[in-house]
Amino acid sequence: MRKADGDPDPKLGPVIARARRGDAQAFTALLRYHDRALRGLVFRLIPDRDRAEDVLQDAYLKAFRALPGFRGESSLATWLYRIAYNACLDERRRTRAAPKEATISVEDLRDPRAGGPDIAETVVGRSAFVVALMSLPLEERAAVLLVDGGGLSYADAAHVLGVPVGTVASRLNRARPTLRRILESEGEAS
Amino acid sequence: MKGNRERDALIAQAIAQLPIPEHRPDFWAKIDALVTDEVSFRRQGVGPQSVAARWTLRAAAGVVVAVVVAVAIALLQLRTTGEASAAEVKERVAAALMKEQAVAGEIVYRALDSRTGKVETERWRFANTARGDFRLTVLGGTGDLAYDTRTGVERAITTSASLGAGRFYAVRSGLAPGPPDPGPSDSVLGRELGAVVRALLAAHDPRVDEIDYGGAQAWRVVVPVRPNRVYPDVDRLDITVDQETGFPLRAVATLGGHFRSELRIVDLKAPATLSPAAFSIRFPKHAEVLRTDGGFRRMPLDDARSTVGYSPPVPARIPTGYQLAEVAVARRAPSTGAGGANPPSRDVAALAYRRGFDKFVVTSRARGPRDERWRDPLGIEGINLRSTVVTLTRGALAGTRAQLVLDPRVVPHLWLVTPDLVITVAGDLNRSQLVEVVESLPAP
Numbered sequence: 322m323r324k325a326d327g328d329p330d331p332k333l334g335p336v337i338a339r340a341r342r343g344d345a346q347a348f349t350a351l352l353r354y355h356d357r358a359l360r361g362l363v364f365r366l367i368p369d370r371d372r373a374e375d376v377l378q379d380a381y382l383k384a385f386r387a388l389p390g391f392r393g394e395s396s397l398a399t400w401l402y403r404i405a406y407n408a409c410l411d412e413r414r415r416t417r418a419a420p421k422e423a424t425i426s427v428e429d430l431r432d433p434r435a436g437g438p439d440i441a442e443t444v445v446g447r448s449a450f451v452v453a454l455m456s457l458p459l460e461e462r463a464a465v466l467l468v469d470g471g472g473l474s475y476a477d478a479a480h481v482l483g484v485p486v487g488t489v490a491s492r493l494n495r496a497r498p499t500l501r502r503i504l505e506s507e508g509e510a511s
Numbered sequence: 512m513k514g515n516r517e518r519d520a521l522i523a524q525a526i527a528q529l530p531i532p533e534h535r536p537d538f539w540a541k542i543d544a545l546v547t548d549e550v551s552f553r554r555q556g557v558g559p560q561s562v563a564a565r566w567t568l569r570a571a572a573g574v575v576v577a578v579v580v581a582v583a584i585a586l587l588q589l590r591t592t593g594e595a596s597a598a599e600v601k602e603r604v605a606a607a608l609m610k611e612q613a614v615a616g617e618i619v620y621r622a623l624d625s626r627t628g629k630v631e632t633e634r635w636r637f638a639n640t641a642r643g644d645f646r647l648t649v650l651g652g653t654g655d656l657a658y659d660t661r662t663g664v665e666r667a668i669t670t671s672a673s674l675g676a677g678r679f680y681a682v683r684s685g686l687a688p689g690p691p692d693p694g695p696s697d698s699v700l701g702r703e704l705g706a707v708v709r710a711l712l713a714a715h716d717p718r719v720d721e722i723d724y725g726g727a728q729a730w731r732v733v734v735p736v737r738p739n740r741v742y743p744d745v746d747r748l749d750i751t752v753d754q755e756t757g758f759p760l761r762a763v764a765t766l767g768g769h770f771r772s773e774l775r776i777v778d779l780k781a782p783a784t785l786s787p788a789a790f791s792i793r794f795p796k797h798a799e800v801l802r803t804d805g806g807f808r809r810m811p812l813d814d815a816r817s818t819v820g821y822s823p824p825v826p827a828r829i830p831t832g833y834q835l836a837e838v839a840v841a842r843r844a845p846s847t848g849a850g851g852a853n854p855p856s857r858d859v860a861a862l863a864y865r866r867g868f869d870k871f872v873v874t875s876r877a878r879g880p881r882d883e884r885w886r887d888p889l890g891i892e893g894i895n896l897r898s899t900v901v902t903l904t905r906g907a908l909a910g911t912r913a914q915l916v917l918d919p920r921v922v923p924h925l926w927l928v929t930p931d932l933v934i935t936v937a938g939d940l941n942r943s944q945l946v947e948v949v950e951s952l953p954a955p
Contacts, residue, residue, distance in 0.1 A: 345546040356534075504525055
């Protein structure tokens with residue numbers, strides 16, 4: 322996510338102000354600006370693409386409703402990450418209580434859209450990595466995606482995840498060795 | 512970049528190489544529409560916290576409350592296997608329903624589109640009074656439906672495939688207060704919601720488990736359903752009910768283990784006040800409006816006899832708390848039954864009883880020649896409803912055989928044919944209550 326780790330992009334300041342006043346166009350412009358990063362997080366936390374889309378829709382709507390209360394104590398990016406992550410947690414709570422609609426697999430990451438990249442094929446050399454990533458507990462996966470994938474500091478990741486910085490560190494310490502082992506073995510094989 | 516020194520470069524590179532799926536083609540259009548709606552609500556002074564104000568603008572779906580009510584009733588009949596006892600469920604649910612006079616909230620509905628194989632999502636705001644008024648508004652799209660119990664008139668704005676992108680305005684008047692005759696529309700949500708509720712009512716061995724649902728204690732109920740013979744649709748329903756309020760929060764329908772639809776009620780509120788204006792929609796001045804009249808007219812019970820030519824049967828015994836809320840009569844009404852297979856309905860009297868959100872309707876219609884063949888007035892094409900024959904043992908109708916229908920697909924009901932009338936009792940009643948009401952009817 323752009324400028325996820327620090328102060329908001331100064332160019333966005335006026336747009337954020339307009340969005341806070343209820344300017345729908347300004348808000349959706351902000352969403353589009355941050356969407357790719359948020360999509361990257363949510364689609365990897367919720368592998369069922371339909372559910373992931375719904376979670377994002379939920380999160381974006383919640384963000385718009387909550388935007389007047391955004392006080393700029395974190396960057397807008399971090400704030401949006403937090404809303405998206407909480408929406409993922411809500412979704413997990415719901416699906417835990419109900420029959421599974423999808424299972425996590427590389428196949429679930431396939432993009433069936435005509436002309437779009439086929440994720441499973443694109444990551445053919447990374448399938449073991451993908452499987453390992455997707456097999457991580459959601460909280461650990463989120464920490465990896467935010468810090469290693471999104472470039473957030475531990476402190477910002479802790480804000481998004483709603484846990485102390487030390488917890489972020491311990492989650493990363495648990496998650497990274499497996500991922501590194503796979504990547505290193507792939508590197509040796511190639 | 513702050514914190515970059517803590518980033519694992521190898522993993523970062525691997526993640527960066529993973530493609531990110533694109534949105535559905537309509538994703539941004541829906542976001543734009545949802546946000547625009549939200550802005551519109553704000554301009555009208557309807558913020559997320561302004562529950563009372565929200566009433567005046569965005570209201571409820573009768574079908575939703577029908578679900579709430581029916582789930583509640585259904586729960587009364589459950590034999591529990593989890594920690595929650597039937598008595599506990601009954602107490603909570605009854606208390607929740609008795610104290611609320613209105614509910615409002617937001618619905619998220621996801622359903623598999625069998626033509627495209629894609630799951631489509633829609634959102635509605637709803638409000639509903641215990642009197643039966645409701646309003647249902649599609650968020651981020653075109654669709655607004657309001658029913659005013661005082662007038663028995665339903666007004667709707669929607670789109671029609673045949674009209675292209677244009678709006679379609681409709682007024683349905685003369686509606687019956689409830690089944691088996693056509694009442695307020697539940698076409699938007701009705702089937703799934705109704706099925707959820709009815710499944711509970713008809714299930715002989717349901718399970719109630721205690722679960723954590725989004726941090727709240729909830730009961731989860733799973734029941735089997737008979738799929739439609741013609742278009743197999745659903746064979747299992749999974750329903751989550753909030754322990755605190757007794758309201759259903761989520762219902763998932765599956766067929767052969769595959770997802771079919773999901774309904775979630777979010778942001779459920781119990782507003783203290785409401786404006787009757789909430790249940791009427793204004794159309795543009797020159798809008799072309801399709802008007803239909805179901806033939807039913809509201810009137811005092813004492814006046815009904817002169818209209819239908821007989822004394823509408825009034826039950827002498829009804830479950831505690833119920834009160835006669837509406838009397839509607841029609842000289843002519845659409846045929847009932849699966850595919851409208853029954854003889855034409857004439858001289859119909861419908862008496863609606865309410866208790867909070869609970870409702871049941873006692874309907875009588877004149878019979879024609881003796882050789883007329885009548886089938887279940889609430890029958891559905893493609894489905895063999897589970898029914899049993901009950902021989903009434905008490906009251907003026909003692910000895911009469913009646914059909915008791917408790918099936919997940921249809922509102923619980925009991926119907927019978929007398930020499931002059933076809934009588935139906937349908938609504939939020941369990942088996943013994945249905946029988947008790949019918950056995951207290953006077954001789955026609």
